[in-house]
Ligand SMILES: Nc1nc2c(ncn2[C@@H]2O[C@H](COP(=O)(O)OP(=O)(O)O)[C@@H](O)[C@H]2O)c(=O)[nH]1
């Protein structure tokens with residue numbers, strides 16, 4: 001199966017089923033780069049997409065990377081993550097504040113110089 | 116089509132795993148028109164194979180030929196590429212290549228608001244493609260630098276000509292780059308970060324005086 005065909009599975013009907021009809025607009029405070037880390041391993045009987053998230057987040061992984069690996073839009077991944085957060089199965093690490101913080105800027109400059 | 120099982124999702128390669136000590140992420144946005152080199156720049160600097168996220172947008176459209184004026188729904192898929200750079204054991208930087216059309220930006224909530232800043236990639240063959248982006252970033256108070264991507268056949272202008280054409284204040288850094296080169300692309304990100312540093316120290320001085 002080519003990646004293009006897999007994206008066809010992103011049809012609105014399928015996405016509606018995956019989220020039980022929830023729109024993804026309810027705000028659980030997740031950013032594109034909020035890091036998600038699994039707390040409890042996947043269990044038999046869980047929704048497959050929930051299991052996939054728990055599997056790929058054994059090491060910290062951003063919301064947008066989860067979206068790319070699962071080939072699901074971020075708006076859907078956010079809804080799935082809300083379920084896992086409510087059940088305490090994952091931990092969410094919020095992004096650094098975007099306000100100009102000298103220490104963060106210095107760290108990024110240093111990190112880029114080492115690239 | 117075979118039903119998807121959890122086995123079909125491979126996830127990140129083990130060598131791409133972030134250390135468990137990674138506490139927070141920051142982001143930089145590369146924005147520019149189609150074909151300007153966003154994906155190329157992201158690929159040049161990323162430590163992981165670049166990834167793509169897609170969002171579907173439903174647009175109401177009324178066909179002109181349609182005498183009844185019936186509203187139809189048109190689906191548009193908008194893709195965004197991104198890459199990743201480890202800063203240290205506790206911080207990771209994400210670099211997003213985002214389409215220039217502002218109507219797509221709302222698909223990813225907080226993309227610009229939550230970013231450290233932006234790089235506007237410019238192709239001198241289509242300078243006008245950048246006007247809208249520059250205006251929107253100013254409105255959103257997102258700090259940005261402008262990088263002119265070097266295409267072989269593209270006309271070359273002096274810095275003064277470019278600043279005038281783009282209506283760009285002297286304070287905003289303007290540089291040339293080759294998005295295919297890691298060194299050059301890295302310099303673009305560093306130019307943005309040094310500009311942010313200057314802005315941040317200026318703000319601190321202003322607050323303490
Ligand atoms: N000559 C030249 N070609 C480039 C440069 N950057 C990108 N390209 C080419 O321009 C085309 C479009 O680049 P791409 O990164 O896909 O643009 P995007 O639509 O902004 O993501 C590709 O064929 C690239 O190889 C550059 O700095 N110089």
Ligand SMILES: [Mg+2]
Pocket residue numbers: 153154155196212
């Ligand atoms: Mg692209």
